[in-house]
Amino acid sequence: MQFIRSFFAHESAGGVLLFVSALLALVFANTGLSHYYDLLIDTPVSVQVGALVIAKPLLLWVNDGLMAFFFLLVGLELKREFMEGELSDKRNIVLPGLGALGGMAAPAAVYTAFNFNDPTAMQGWAIPAATDIAFALGVLVLLGSRVPTSIKVFLTSLAIFDDVGAIIIIAIFYTSKISAAALIVASVCICCLFIMHRLGLREKGPYLFVGLIMWVALLKSGVHATLTGVILAMFIPIRDEKNPGVSPLKSLEHDLHSIVTFCALPIFAFCNAGIAFAGIGKEELLHPISLGIAAGLFVGKQIGVFGFCYLAVVMGLARLPQGMNFKSLYGVSALCGIGFTMSLFIGSLAFEETGANLVFDERLGILIGSLISGLLGYFVLQAALSKEETAENS
Numbered sequence: 001m002q003f004i005r006s007f008f009a010h011e012s013a014g015g016v017l018l019f020v021s022a023l024l025a026l027v028f029a030n031t032g033l034s035h036y037y038d039l040l041i042d043t044p045v046s047v048q049v050g051a052l053v054i055a056k057p058l059l060l061w062v063n064d065g066l067m068a069f070f071f072l073l074v075g076l077e078l079k080r081e082f083m084e085g086e087l088s089d090k091r092n093i094v095l096p097g098l099g100a101l102g103g104m105a106a107p108a109a110v111y112t113a114f115n116f117n118d119p120t121a122m123q124g125w126a127i128p129a130a131t132d133i134a135f136a137l138g139v140l141v142l143l144g145s146r147v148p149t150s151i152k153v154f155l156t157s158l159a160i161f162d163d164v165g166a167i168i169i170i171a172i173f174y175t176s177k178i179s180a181a182a183l184i185v186a187s188v189c190i191c192c193l194f195i196m197h198r199l200g201l202r203e204k205g206p207y208l209f210v211g212l213i214m215w216v217a218l219l220k221s222g223v224h225a226t227l228t229g230v231i232l233a234m235f236i237p238i239r240d241e242k243n244p245g246v247s248p249l250k251s252l253e254h255d256l257h258s259i260v261t262f263c264a265l266p267i268f269a270f271c272n273a274g275i276a277f278a279g280i281g282k283e284e285l286l287h288p289i290s291l292g293i294a295a296g297l298f299v300g301k302q303i304g305v306f307g308f309c310y311l312a313v314v315m316g317l318a319r320l321p322q323g324m325n326f327k328s329l330y331g332v333s334a335l336c337g338i339g340f341t342m343s344l345f346i347g348s349l350a351f352e353e354t355g356a357n358l359v360f361d362e363r364l365g366i367l368i369g370s371l372i373s374g375l376l377g378y379f380v381l382q383a384a385l386s387k388e389e390t391a392e393n394s
Helices: 002-009 013-029 035-039 058-083 094-115 133-142 149-173 180-198 204-222 225-234 246-272 288-314 325-335 340-351 362-393
Strands: 042-051 052-057
Touching: 013 042, 013 133, 013 246, 013 288, 013 340, 035 058, 042 058, 042 225, 052 058, 052 204, 052 325, 058 204, 058 225, 058 246, 058 325, 058 340, 094 149, 094 225, 094 288, 133 362, 149 325, 149 340, 180 204, 180 225, 204 225, 204 246, 246 340, 288 325, 288 340, 288 362, 325 362, 340 362
Parallel strands: none
Antiparallel strands: 042 052
């Protein structure tokens, strides 16, 4: 029991659970359990209230429902960081902001280079643009106390800007047929949230209730429902004037952290990472989409993050954080190529309605690109930090 408590209290626990969940999905998908795995994720689940019916397979309930909690947590972290955290100081914004910009543009460009002549494939251009902060920070934890706090803060800040970019991309590019009536309901919900915030309402319950209505409206509108989490987070009060020691935002963030880290994300990974390797050969491995995603994550992320940050430092637009040099910056840039969770999510949006993934499996490129990026980042940082320790002791 003590071991279990110690594990869940550890900084890398979330990344380990994600890895185990993905591994279990691969085991299920490639053994005699594959039939049960397919039955599970395709299980129809329906909720009906009067004339309102929401009917989806379990996989989509996970992707549209559970991931809304993830986006709510991301939104809360964004708001806190910009109001009170590291990003409240404008001097700390430039370098990770530019790194995130390059880390999204370059992978998209690499993917486009492989798929520019295929309109269907081009729907996946944003898949390698995302970074999985849980896995990336998990790799840093494996390096132990040698990793300076400045590197962790930089990687976290960069991932925050990366998340902002991913949210914008999803909102603009990955929407289906728009329902005006549902959007009107969602807009009314946003107005209610604004009024509640202006009136000084500090109880979390009413915000969450309105958020639930908005989630259903966005689900029916064609705008991806997970964006509800980000919108809702923007209205959660960070301070309670009547009780200065209480923060509704931080309280909700604390409550959600365990739910998202130890439940929502592992379930998402298990439901989405089950690639059946039977029948995968040279054609599948060398498919332009698989290659574009893997190269985008492994090559594009390094070029984009390191290149933009290097130019910013050389041109005097920003400076490297204390305890960080260009070698460790390159290692962090490689770690940014771990795109697992968000890349899987964007991949599901990009190809869920085309049927194109019957010909290829974008998850193959995500797994390959993320794996080799993580390995390279680990070994580069291990070498860079070991040399720093040697220099300090000499």
